[in-house]
Amino acid sequence: MGDSTVLLVYARGGPPPSDAIPKAAAATDRLHLLLLDPLPLPAVAPAARCCASVTDLTADRPEPGELIDRIVALARRTAADAVLTFSEFALLAVAEAAERLGLRGPGPGAARARSKRLMRRTWADAGLPVPRFRYVDSLTDLERAWAELHPPILLKSAWGAGSIGQTVLEQRAQLAGAWRHMLGALTAARARSMSELKAGEAGHELIAEELIPATTESWYDRSGYGDYLSVEGMVVDGVYHPVCITGRLPTVPDFTELGNMAPCVLPEPLQHTVSELSRQAVDALGLGTCGTHTEIKLMADRRLCLLETAARFGGLLLTQQIEAIHGVDLVGALTRAHLGQDPGLPDGLLTGPGRCAAGSVNVLATDSRGRPWTTRPLFLPEAVDWDRLLSPGSGIRVAPDFTVPSGTVMHRYRTGHGSLNLAGVLLLTAPTPQVLLRDSYAVLNGLEEALAGAALAHG
Missing domain, CATH: 3.30.470.20 (ATP-grasp fold, B domain)
Known part of the structure; x- marks a missing residue:
């Protein structure tokens, strides 16, 4: 492996940091960590154990224009041979920092x-x-796109991720409301650190496109x-x-x-x-x-x-x-x-x-057909009788980096808010893909009732 140093820039998104940080550390002699968002609690101890240093910018995160300078400065200070990120939202900043430093990275194509x-x-x-598409920067642009494309059309953020703000438009009367909804969803995403770090105001750029059949x-x-x-x-x-x-x-x-x-x-x-x-x-x-x-x-x-x-x-x-x-x-x-x-x-x-077969099931207050739950149970995964939902030989566990604390009240599902609805992620393993598919549907369609039973058993 030789003598190598890596600077890892962490922001929301990507694989679980409690797993990714130790794996990145194992591939280099020294791993330095730059935090642009707080680590989820399960990742704090692995980061402290695996990293030569942890630089925390979460309390005073740099503005887009300053962010790249800060990454470059830290990379030089740590004599990093590589700078990388697993986050969608930090990708552009890290790519440009790597270019300035003459290091490998995604390059201008990022x-x-x-x-x-x-x-x-x-x-x-x-x-x-x-699909056929149009750029949208205003309600007027959206109305023009509606006239030029074949509805229904999909309105979404050009810089978005996790389906946040996406809205299907089937009637012209929906346009004004969809425009307001999109701006509100993007504001909510930014408050949750789920928005592009380098784009600045460009993060509001939208795109409308025809639905793919x-x-x-x-x-x-x-x-x-x-x-x-x-x-x-x-x-x-x-x-x-x-x-x-x-x-x-x-x-x-x-x-x-x-x-x-x-x-x-x-x-x-x-x-x-x-x-x-x-x-x-x-x-x-x-x-x-x-x-x-x-x-x-x-x-x-x-x-x-x-x-x-x-x-x-x-x-x-x-x-x-x-x-x-x-x-x-x-x-x-x-x-x-x-x-x-x-x-x-x-x-x-x-x-x-x-x-084996392995799948992730997102914990949302909806069943597999998108029908919202009628109750708001507590999320108590440790009290769920999973054997009643899963096939013999299958297993399930909570992904702690992405999941709300046990005992949290499930919030209602909001159409158009995408992954902002996410309360957690479950990792399913099964002997075969066919069993995995069956068990995934059993969890999606049975979790609301299972959580109700868990709450009763929990007292």
Whole structure:
């Protein structure tokens, strides 16, 4: 490994820091940590144990114009050989800091992987399949987009993540209300540190696009899976390495994610078809060295349409799932890649069943069809009788980095607020993908009642 030093910039989003920080530390001699948001409590002790230093800027987080200067200064002070982040919201700042320092990073293409405006334009110019879209900076722009696109249309933030603020517009009368809703949701996201750190006022840029006519027909031979997939991978010195494909549960209005399922159960040739479009999409963005997470919609007759690519790993539990299933530590691989070392990635796309099946289920006050809960139970996962929901051989645990404290009252589900509705994440493991799918639905549709029973048992 040699003598190496890495500066890791932490902000909200990405894999669980209690898991990612030790893995990054194991791939270098010294890991320094810069905090732009407070660490979740489960990550505090691992950070103290693994890091040579922890610089906390959470009380006085720099303004966008100053943030890059602060990262560069700390990297120079610590003699960092690499600077990286796993956060969507810190990606641009860290990418530019790495460029100033002459270090590996996502490069100038990072902006194309963050702004959905630049992303859509880049892919359209490259002849890749994307929905028709329009830039929206005002209510007048939204009205013009409505006239030019074929409704229903989707209004979303060009810099957003986690489906926050997304609204499906089916009638012209909805436009003014949707505009106000979007601005309110973006304000709420900023208050929760779930907004772009470098964009400043550009963080209010919106985009309107036609809905993709997605379907699982011609792709899956069974129901229950969502109509989109994600390809997890990395770019190393400009060369794209797809690692594996992750399935999804269907979303609930307005496109809020319920969870993901891995490994992918599509036949191998179809997985390679999906991976090839991901390769074209990533190559068009012109990235340097970074993780990648490409979301693709499935369409009739085995056609595909691009949703988005991020120049970082998928968030929540994806990196942990991939390690459990395929034995690939993506966090350690990316850290080594930033240091110019062999990341140790697999030779090609992993399409097999792996060691087990693993999925994440998002804890939302809604069932699998998006029907809001009628009660507001306490979240008491330790008191739930999980055996009544799960199949023999399956397991479940709470992801503590992303989950509210036990005893918290579940808040009501709010359409259009995306991941702001999230009360927690559950990691499910099962002997097979089929059992995993069954258990995921059992949890989504049975959790409200199970929490009510848990509260009674808890007294």
